[in-house]
Amino acid sequence: MKKESISQWIQEKLIPAVAAFTNFKFVKCMQEGVVACMNATMIGSIFMLLMIPPFPATATGGFVEAWRAFSAANAGWLNLGYQIGLNAAGFYILLGMVNAVCKHDNAPLVNNLVLAVFSFICLQCSFLEGGGLDIGFWGAKGMMAALIVGYCVPELNIWLKKHGIKIKMPDSVPPFISNQLEEMFSSVGTVIIVFAVKLIFAHFGTTLGAFVNGLFAPLFSASDSLTAVLIYCILVRILWFFGLHGNNIAGAVVNVVLTQNFVANAEAVAAGGKPTFIFNTAFQNWTTQGILFIVIAVIIVAKSEQLKAVSKVSLAPALFNIGEPTTFGLPLILNFDIFFPYLLVFALNGAIPYLACKWGFMNIPYIDVPFTVPAFIKVFLQTMDFRAIIVYLINAAACILIMIPAIRKYDAKLLAQEQAEKNA
Amino acid sequence: MNLLIIGLKIVLVLSWGVTLAGIVKLYREDTGVKMKFDWLSYLNISGTVGLTLVSLFAVVDPSTYVFTACLCAVSIAMVWFLKVRLMIAGDHKVLLGNKMIDLRDIRSVHTKLMTLYVETKNGTIRLYGPVTERSVTMKLYHAGKGKKR
Numbered sequence: 001m002k003k004e005s006i007s008q009w010i011q012e013k014l015i016p017a018v019a020a021f022t023n024f025k026f027v028k029c030m031q032e033g034v035v036a037c038m039n040a041t042m043i044g045s046i047f048m049l050l051m052i053p054p055f056p057a058t059a060t061g062g063f064v065e066a067w068r069a070f071s072a073a074n075a076g077w078l079n080l081g082y083q084i085g086l087n088a089a090g091f092y093i094l095l096g097m098v099n100a101v102c103k104h105d106n107a108p109l110v111n112n113l114v115l116a117v118f119s120f121i122c123l124q125c126s127f128l129e130g131g132g133l134d135i136g137f138w139g140a141k142g143m144m145a146a147l148i149v150g151y152c153v154p155e156l157n158i159w160l161k162k163h164g165i166k167i168k169m170p171d172s173v174p175p176f177i178s179n180q181l182e183e184m185f186s187s188v189g190t191v192i193i194v195f196a197v198k199l200i201f202a203h204f205g206t207t208l209g210a211f212v213n214g215l216f217a218p219l220f221s222a223s224d225s226l227t228a229v230l231i232y233c234i235l236v237r238i239l240w241f242f243g244l245h246g247n248n249i250a251g252a253v254v255n256v257v258l259t260q261n262f263v264a265n266a267e268a269v270a271a272g273g274k275p276t277f278i279f280n281t282a283f284q285n286w287t288t289q290g291i292l293f294i295v296i297a298v299i300i301v302a303k304s305e306q307l308k309a310v311s312k313v314s315l316a317p318a319l320f321n322i323g324e325p326t327t328f329g330l331p332l333i334l335n336f337d338i339f340f341p342y343l344l345v346f347a348l349n350g351a352i353p354y355l356a357c358k359w360g361f362m363n364i365p366y367i368d369v370p371f372t373v374p375a376f377i378k379v380f381l382q383t384m385d386f387r388a389i390i391v392y393l394i395n396a397a398a399c400i401l402i403m404i405p406a407i408r409k410y411d412a413k414l415l416a417q418e419q420a421e422k423n424a
Numbered sequence: 425m426n427l428l429i430i431g432l433k434i435v436l437v438l439s440w441g442v443t444l445a446g447i448v449k450l451y452r453e454d455t456g457v458k459m460k461f462d463w464l465s466y467l468n469i470s471g472t473v474g475l476t477l478v479s480l481f482a483v484v485d486p487s488t489y490v491f492t493a494c495l496c497a498v499s500i501a502m503v504w505f506l507k508v509r510l511m512i513a514g515d516h517k518v519l520l521g522n523k524m525i526d527l528r529d530i531r532s533v534h535t536k537l538m539t540l541y542v543e544t545k546n547g548t549i550r551l552y553g554p555v556t557e558r559s560v561t562m563k564l565y566h567a568g569k570g571k572k573r
Contacts, residue, residue: 035463039470046474050495066491073485074478081477316538320553370467372553 006334010242018244026151027253029100033150034255036096037089041263044085045368048266051078054367054384079270086266088135089259090142094120097150105158111183112154119153119194120146123201123208137209140263144216145209147256153190160186223257224277226354232279233287233350237343243333247288258284265366275366278357282365282382286353289375290345291323293396297403298330304414307407320372337413341406345399352395353388362387425489432496433480439503440476446519447512453524454514465555468509472502511540511556513563520549527567543568 021027051074053067071078098116102109124137124145137145164186169178201207206214222228232254239246258281265275265282295318298311310329317325327333332342357364365382373381379388451457461469479499482492508521516527520542531543540551542564554561 038463039466042467042470043474043477046471046478050478066488069487070482070491070495073483073488074481077481078478081474081481085474320538370464370471372464 014242015244018239018249022249025104029097029104029151030147030253030256031248031251032100033093033097033147034259036099037092037259040085040092041089041259042368042370044082044087044089045266047078047081047085048270049367049384051075051082052269082270086263087139087270089139089263090146091120091138093143094146094150097147098154101151101154105154107154107158108179108183111180111187112157115157115187115190116150116153118191120149122194122198123149126207137207140260140267141213142209143256143260143263144212148208148212153194156193157183157186157190160189164189220257220260220277223254224261224279226351226358229279229287229350229354230347233346234343236287237346240327241333241339241342255281262366262368265364269366275364278354278364280365282368283353283357285321285369285375285378285382286365287346287350288321288323289392289395290342290349290399291321291326292318292375293345293399294330294332294342294403294407295326296396297400297407300400301404301408302411304411304418306414306418307411319374321375322372335410337410338403338406341402344402348395348398348402352398353391356391362391425486425493426484429484429489429492429496432493432500436476436479436496436500436503439500439507443503443507443510446507446510446522446524450512450514450517450519450524454517456515457512459512460557460559461555462557465557468506468555472499472506475499475502506555509551509553509555511551511554511560513560518560518564518567521551523549525549527563530564530568532568533561533564
């Protein structure tokens, strides 16, 4: 296929199809909603890390003992920080989702937010025997339900307001009062429907969260497999190859599952257990490390002016996991000379650490670290396991060795072009 | 040792105070100042906030003196590292780390590696890995556009 016809196919078929998917209202709101919990999970991760020293029980030494003593002396409030940071992630997603829906529909935020929180508590929580609210379904277990409630409740309220009876207030009434009263009937209607749903679930002895989690259980178990990791890595890179932001497009759907896996791991660690889901948001960072390996391969073999210039500009950003200078400078977009090794490198970025976790060569990543932290430090911080650095180095060596022949061939082509231009 | 840790906690609060004072000053002296940050910057800020909270709440206890002192010191360093990278703009002024300058004084803006270079009439300001939002960078770019010639 000629490059022109590929380009035409991208413009006419691929981009409109991807745009239609990413512009689908629920997908757009979901993207915004999931991001809402990121800051809280980051802060919660710091509390969790300090609360549970990441050392085996047999480990000793001054630093380890000091950390343990700190954790024991501050356990109460460190747990509080963890609970409101990480273990309420579902609740923050609910707020983000309602905000996104209201922004999209140009609807008033406050009333919809109150209704959604009310519905979420009603559908997800139960009262404890001694008083108080059981918030067990506010974390990982409640994320899917948060997305559903955060989307459906404002939509239902808006629909009822549009099609139902509403009180029209005179112009003299201040807007903040008239808005609330105008929405009274639709709000009552929404609450009745929410209670009806609650009663149906209660009749079957379950809650919305438990039901939805049961429904999506096959998806979560399927997501945590080598096949899922490989499909994700290859799909993201194919999209980047066509100039589309692969991480954003694939992430619109995948991030929900990965965030739930991540929080479930954190909950398991906080409960004294071990993380179980390998493919989670922390692991996702491993799948984007190939850019640095490509830059290193370019530095090793580059003789042409273009690749030398690209390597100089790209190295520092790549060290901090920023890939755009390489993606657009090399370029990686529509570059058939390095397409297959490029795909293979990113597939290995997923497969090698996945198998290392699966076979027990390193701990499963369970700590959220900003993705700009240099990879060789980040892999240790995410797993709290020095063996992760060894896995990273093996992965790096394999990827660089795969890229060198392809880059050498591409470099020779560029060198010939530069020579021809000089002679002309 | 108690006093050292309490002192470090006070320094930590003061460090945040100095950082926030710069922002408050910009708010007072200018209009259109928005505290908007992009996703990466938010992660940077929340990481620093998390570490600060842990350091401030940490109990002052003989069994944890050294660890808590180190944690406070790291938090103070993180806050200062955040402060010198913070970039917020109003309608007429911009806060570039430690310095507040007039948008009119900007001659040009360019980037190299992870650093933003802002050329002003009083010299060049360098910001390593700015914590900011895209619209602020665009404001700087438009302010400096055309003045170099």
